[in-house]
Amino acid sequence: MSHISASNSMDHVQSSPNNINGSLATHLDSLRNRVNSGDQLEIQRSPCGSIDSNDISSPAQFSEEKESKTEHWKNKMWKLCVYLVTIGMLVALLMGLNMSWTAITASLALVVLDFKDARPCLEKVSYSLLLFFCGMFITVEGFNKTGIPSTLWNFMEPHANVDRVSGIAVLAVVILLLSNVASNVPTVLLLGGRVAASAAAISASEEKKAWLILAWVSTVAGNLSLLGSAANLIVCEQARRAPHLGYTLSFWNHLKFGVPSTLIVTAIGLTLIR
Numbered sequence: 001m002s003h004i005s006a007s008n009s010m011d012h013v014q015s016s017p018n019n020i021n022g023s024l025a026t027h028l029d030s031l032r033n034r035v036n037s038g039d040q041l042e043i044q045r046s047p048c049g050s051i052d053s054n055d056i057s058s059p060a061q062f063s064e065e066k067e068s069k070t071e072h073w074k075n076k077m078w079k080l081c082v083y084l085v086t087i088g089m090l091v092a093l094l095m096g097l098n099m100s101w102t103a104i105t106a107s108l109a110l111v112v113l114d115f116k117d118a119r120p121c122l123e124k125v126s127y128s129l130l131l132f133f134c135g136m137f138i139t140v141e142g143f144n145k146t147g148i149p150s151t152l153w154n155f156m157e158p159h160a161n162v163d164r165v166s167g168i169a170v171l172a173v174v175i176l177l178l179s180n181v182a183s184n185v186p187t188v189l190l191l192g193g194r195v196a197a198s199a200a201a202i203s204a205s206e207e208k209k210a211w212l213i214l215a216w217v218s219t220v221a222g223n224l225s226l227l228g229s230a231a232n233l234i235v236c237e238q239a240r241r242a243p244h245l246g247y248t249l250s251f252w253n254h255l256k257f258g259v260p261s262t263l264i265v266t267a268i269g270l271t272l273i274r
Helices: 002-034 059-094 099-114 119-123 127-145 148-159 165-182 184-200 204-221 230-241 251-272
Strands: 040-045 051-057
Touching: 059 099, 127 148, 127 165, 127 184, 127 230, 148 165, 148 184, 165 184, 165 204, 165 251, 184 204, 204 251
Parallel strands: none
Antiparallel strands: 040 051
16 A cells, blocks of 8 residues: 555656646746737746746836826927927017017917916016016106206217217216116116217217117116116015025115226226227
């Protein structure tokens, strides 16, 4: 009996590898049948009969990769559209189209392309500055209609001719002072036509020179004080909104380095204008 039992045990042991191999083959065929078009399954069989799965991509992983590629192409297309809108706006401005409508159209196109909630952007708008500029332009126009600017210019015009060095110096001082009282943009609106007409009475070349002087001095005059330029007011407002930085840009702090730098740069630029 023991001989028979031993013989049966040996037969069972010898048949086990065959059963394992058969079972592995069955599982392998089953796995191959389960692989669909979206799955990638690589199964290797080791010499000892084990199965290794080296690269298995589930449908969820495949879907994530597809969404990532789609998002990547969306970002590329969005950037391309932004470039096209910006270039189109510049071309329209160079063609002489209305500046205001061109800028508004470009901004609306960008808002549509972005297709996001505009509330965070609107919250960053400084409405106090917008009201300040609206009030400033209304005040300047009302001041211009009083006739006071014309009277002051008639008094200064004989001393501000651009064909003399002393006249250029007087004109530069007037532009500097007025730019820091009413800001540089209203100053150009007030003096532009008057300065050009006065210089045109001398010669056409002097008219061009007068425009260059007005453009240069009114631009640099914005550096003298906070009131000299809209950019200064915007920076000051941003600094006020960020108290954690520990820096507040005040009128007198700006004036300490604004006055000497403005006078030096203005003088250098005037010597180069011909």
